[in-house]
Amino acid sequence: MAAAEQRTGVEADPLALERQVCFALAVAARSVIGVYRPILERLGLTHPQYLVMLALWEDSPLSATEIGRLLQLDLPTLSPLLKRLEALGLVDRRRNPDDERSLRVTLTEQGLALREEALAVPGAVMEQLEITEEDAVALHAALVPLIGKSRAALAHRTGAERPTG
Numbered sequence: 591m592a593a594a595e596q597r598t599g600v601e602a603d604p605l606a607l608e609r610q611v612c613f614a615l616a617v618a619a620r621s622v623i624g625v626y627r628p629i630l631e632r633l634g635l636t637h638p639q640y641l642v643m644l645a646l647w648e649d650s651p652l653s654a655t656e657i658g659r660l661l662q663l664d665l666p667t668l669s670p671l672l673k674r675l676e677a678l679g680l681v682d683r684r685r686n687p688d689d690e691r692s693l694r695v696t697l698t699e700q701g702l703a704l705r706e707e708a709l710a711v712p713g714a715v716m717e718q719l720e721i722t723e724e725d726a727v728a729l730h731a732a733l734v735p736l737i738g739k740s741r742a743a744l745a746h747r748t749g750a751e752r753p754t755g
Contacts, residue, residue: 622715622719623637625719626640626711626715629711629714629715629718632707633707633708633711634678638663638671639671639674639675640711641661642657642668642671642672642675642681643675643680643701643705645660645661646695646696646697646701647697647702647705647708650696650697651694651695651696651697652694652695653686653693653694653695654668654669654672654683654692654693655692655693657672657695672693672695675701679698679700679701680697680698680700681695681696681697681698681701682695682697682698683695
């Protein structure tokens with residue numbers, strides 16, 4: 591029981607905004623992405639574009655479907671991101687010769703070179719947030735099971751797992 595509850599003898603309101611996990615996660619996400627924004631602007635990227643580049647720096651080429659699965663984005667959300675990254679000269683989008691329905695995304699030389707600059711991003715974000723690498727790893731480790739459980743709950747409710755954006 592919280593101190594305020596003990597003093598008043600009244601149970602806390604289960605609908606109180608400050609008790610909502612969804613509210614805390616939404617505010618945390620917006621706030622942390624806000625910290626990323628000026629750091630990524632120096633690279634010429636938005637946060638969603640940065641996520642696409644992270645996927646491609648890890649493994650390129652990838653199909654648009656694979657990128658969507660990795661980032662849990664649907665193709666209508668992902669397509670404009672890929673077009674913009676291509677316009678910036680960071681990726682090349684081409685139909686897969688083995689499967690014309692599949693769009694193959696490859697890093698350009700410029701996209702590969704940007705990775706070197708991006709190596710400074712995690713450290714700059716941790717510095718801004720005043721957290722250690724251990725803190726970041728622990729936070730990530732706490733969120734991954736929550737993501738899995740929420741996706742499983744959604745899949746159970748809808749009957750099939752769907753990427754969310």
